[in-house]
Amino acid sequence: MPRPKASPKVLEDVQKQTLEPARETARAATQAGTALPGKKKSVKARAPKKETDKVKKARALEILSRLERLYPDAQTELEHENPFELLVATVLSAQATDVSVNLATPALFTAYPDAHALGEADLENVENLIRKIGFHRTKAKNLIRLSQLLVERHSGVVPDDFEAILALPGAGRKTANVVLSNAFGRPAIAVDTHVGRLSRRMGLSENTDPDKVEVDIEALFPVDKWVFTHNALIFHGRRVCAARKPLCLECTLREVCPQVGVLE
Numbered sequence: 001m002p003r004p005k006a007s008p009k010v011l012e013d014v015q016k017q018t019l020e021p022a023r024e025t026a027r028a029a030t031q032a033g034t035a036l037p038g039k040k041k042s043v044k045a046r047a048p049k050k051e052t053d054k055v056k057k058a059r060a061l062e063i064l065s066r067l068e069r070l071y072p073d074a075q076t077e078l079e080h081e082n083p084f085e086l087l088v089a090t091v092l093s094a095q096a097t098d099v100s101v102n103l104a105t106p107a108l109f110t111a112y113p114d115a116h117a118l119g120e121a122d123l124e125n126v127e128n129l130i131r132k133i134g135f136h137r138t139k140a141k142n143l144i145r146l147s148q149l150l151v152e153r154h155s156g157v158v159p160d161d162f163e164a165i166l167a168l169p170g171a172g173r174k175t176a177n178v179v180l181s182n183a184f185g186r187p188a189i190a191v192d193t194h195v196g197r198l199s200r201r202m203g204l205s206e207n208t209d210p211d212k213v214e215v216d217i218e219a220l221f222p223v224d225k226w227v228f229t230h231n232a233l234i235f236h237g238r239r240v241c242a243a244r245k246p247l248c249l250e251c252t253l254r255e256v257c258p259q260v261g262v263l264e
């Protein structure tokens with residue numbers, strides 16, 4: 001896929017305020033001998049220090065525009081057919097891969113298609129159906145209780161309400177935001193491990209606390225793009241900007257990314 005072009009003004013500002021300071025850090029580390037031995041150009045890039053809010057916002061919009069070209073159909077990769085299934089799948093996805101969740105949920109949803117059925121499920125049976133997913137015992141317990149509470153408080157229907165979802169066992173901010181955004185189309189940014197990592201590498205947030213990253217990202221991207229933004233960042237994190245081996249040389253965001261904390 002051809003590399004998308006940034007507007008000349010954005011690139012000029014990004015070069016001046018973001019990439020040049022990062023490269024200066026690299027040069028200084030090399031000269032000071034603090035770069036990794038045997039790898040002359042290998043240094044840790046640091047967060048751009050003097051980037052103004054205006055330039056950061058322009059850079060975020062350029063990142064967004066490139067993500068839109070790269071992943072026009074980005075959406076959650078958790079397979080589901082309704083809000084209840086997405087809620088259950090998202091609870092299961094904590095510290096587990098979407099692939100492992102998608103392998104388990106068809107049988108789970110066939111056995112227990114709604115909150116009424118899952119709320120009355122046998123614990124051991126649910127554990128067996130999700131046994132290949134990490135923390136399956138705790139998650140099975142949470143899913144049964146969550147379903148019972150959905151029946152007691154919301155007539156078995158997943159509420160279109162952040163606080164109400166947050167009050168369910170096994171559901172944190174990320175779960176509530178995934179469900180609200182992907183099942184109800186509500187503007188929300190769900191910060192998982194990919195969104196957090198990419199936000200820091202791209203110099204869009206310096207925070208490690210997901211709640212703070214959420215606030216940082218919300219301030220940089222248009223509200224009507226929040227759902228797309230977090231889904232596209234997850235796509236990019238899985239396909240290009242992996243935790244251990246980010247493919248910076250092949251990355252179409254490279255011109256607008258300071259690669260904070262990445263060894264080149």
Ligand code: SF4
Nearest residue numbers: 241246248251254257
């Ligand atoms: S792969 Fe490298 S250039 Fe691309 S977003 Fe990740 S850190 Fe930035």
